[in-house]
Amino acid sequence: MSPSTALADYRAALTAPGALVPALASALARLPIAMTTLAVLLYVQRTTGSYAVAAVVSAGTLAGESLGAVAQGRWMDRTGPMRPLLLTAALYAVAATGLVLAIEADAAVPLLVGAAAVSGLVRPAMPGASRALWARLVPAGPRRDAAYSYEAISLETFFILGPALAAFLVTAPWPGTALAVAVAGMVTGTTVFALSRPVRTQAPSEGGPSIGVLGALAGRGMRTVAIASLGFGLVIGAVEVGVNAVATEQGSPTLGGVLLSAWSVASVVAGIAYSLRPWPRPLHLRMPFLLAAFALCVAAMALVGPLASLPVLVVAMLAAGALITPQVTAHSLGVEATASAGTATEAFGWIVTAAVLGISAGQVAAGVAVDVAGAASSFLVGGVAGAVVAAVLWVRRGTLAPARQLVEA
Known part of the structure; x- marks a missing residue:
């Protein structure tokens, strides 16, 4: 294709x-x-x-x-x-x-x-x-x-x-x-x-009902996709807390909502552009690459504050936002490539659950970081968490290798 x-x-x-x-x-x-x-x-x-x-x-x-x-x-x-x-x-x-x-x-x-x-x-x-x-x-x-x-x-x-x-x-x-x-x-x-x-x-769904407690997660490839969604959620949760904390520190609480809306807009525009020519093409390489780049951009947002000005946060945040929709799309492609027959809807449910759990954990970790070390530290928490999960995805990339047929020429 x-x-x-x-x-x-x-x-x-x-x-x-x-x-x-x-x-x-x-x-x-x-x-x-x-x-x-x-x-x-x-x-x-x-x-x-x-x-x-x-x-x-x-x-x-x-x-x-x-x-x-x-x-x-x-x-x-x-x-x-x-x-x-x-x-x-x-x-x-x-x-x-x-x-x-x-x-x-x-x-x-x-x-x-x-x-x-x-x-x-x-x-x-x-x-x-x-x-x-x-x-x-x-x-x-x-x-x-x-x-x-x-x-x-x-x-x-x-x-x-x-x-x-x-x-x-x-x-x-x-x-x-x-x-x-x-x-x-x-x-x-x-x-x-x-x-x-x-x-x-x-x-x-053809293939009969899911078997066992894990159901759709019984496959190694599907577990890798769920891990990718979890890492994505961890970074998102940290950013949501950090942006609002920075906005409060800057004396403009409403700025947080404006920034989060702006990065969503960047996500939509970039998602359309990325789908026209995605890179890397193989899905087993694309997932760790996108998450690693996402984590790097979010970590760069920590430069706001003593080391740089608010514009640094805005630029880094928009760059990070451009990587949101490509990751969500990659997760859907990963489900199609790895989910066992008869488990498609449940598999998508696991992706949602992993993202929700990641967002919740990211918010908690970032909240602790803000209380201990200030607002900008929440971005470091999100960046490090995303980088760790991206490394896990790289180690597990072989479980997604069959998915290359979905995205390679």
């Missing part, structure tokens, strides 16, 4: 027979993903007056999501996606309502965290379901690569729009408005996606 993806391949993928309705529905369902965590955080903070409580409750949603993505993915592989998606959409509506009632009732923190975790657990695993569907809608080759790149680019776009929309809606007279809108979008989009013809007629 061609080593690059042409713009015509994006058009061909999105206009493939049966692709339009699920693509639009998936977009509606995935936009709220980036809204929910911030919506819960701001809602709880405005209700309780405590950022600490809000952060713990918000983390509960991430913990639930990290478990639910894998469990739901395995379920979809066993039965097909329609019934699991419809059921989880209904359960999510109930669980989210329960969370709202608990917040409004000023419930104890453990109850709030539990309600948040349950809502995360049953939140429909739309990213995995959407990405897995493309394997049925378009043939292997540049068009499928374009479809996976579209998934990464669109999700990154939603991570630009989602938080901004949540921050705007939380100023409404009722602070739960942002969460209510996010839930409505998720439930509606998931329902329409599940009832679309390609999804309704999608049979269980």
Whole structure:
């Protein structure tokens, strides 16, 4: 196949027979993903007056999501996606309502965290379901690569729009408005996606259900892809903490949001450009290279402060942002190349879970570093963590060698 993806391949993928309705529905369902965590955080903070409580409750949603993505993915592989998606959409509506009632009732923190975790657990695993569907809608080759790149680019776009929309809606007279809108979008989009013809007629994955506790992670190559996603999350989590800490030190807390939005924009633009001529071409070399370059750029962000000025942070951050979407796309290609038959949706769930766990761990490590050594140290933490994982990927590159057929000419 061609080593690059042409713009015509994006058009061909999105206009493939049966692709339009699920693509639009998936977009509606995935936009709220980036809204929910911030919506819960701001809602709880405005209700309780405590950022600490809000952060713990918000983390509960991430913990639930990290478990639910894998469990739901395995379920979809066993039965097909329609019934699991419809059921989880209904359960999510109930669980989210329960969370709202608990917040409004000023419930104890453990109850709030539990309600948040349950809502995360049953939140429909739309990213995995959407990405897995493309394997049925378009043939292997540049068009499928374009479809996976579209998934990464669109999700990154939603991570630009989602938080901004949540921050705007939380100023409404009722602070739960942002969460209510996010839930409505998720439930509606998931329902329409599940009832679309390609999804309704999608049979269980060939190869039978996953076997064993590890399921899709039983393969060495799939574990390598999950490690790559974990390393990616570690760096992202450290940057999210560090940027906001630096902005606070600079006396402009809103600067953090501006910078994070800017690097998301850089990710989208660079993701399209990179897909036209990716390098390195072989996936088993591409993954460690991209993560290592990502880690280096983030470590360079630590030069802000005593050693350099704020522009250094901005330049390094934009360079790092340009490497986000190419990594997410590479993870999708890695799943297609390494996941065992019958485990595609679960495998994508593992990638989401690994990234969420990485982001959480990166945020904790960076938070400790900020308290001990200042804001800029968080970037060193992220850079070192990413470099270590990139070295692990290099050692394990042989487990991805068969994936070269996906990206080499």
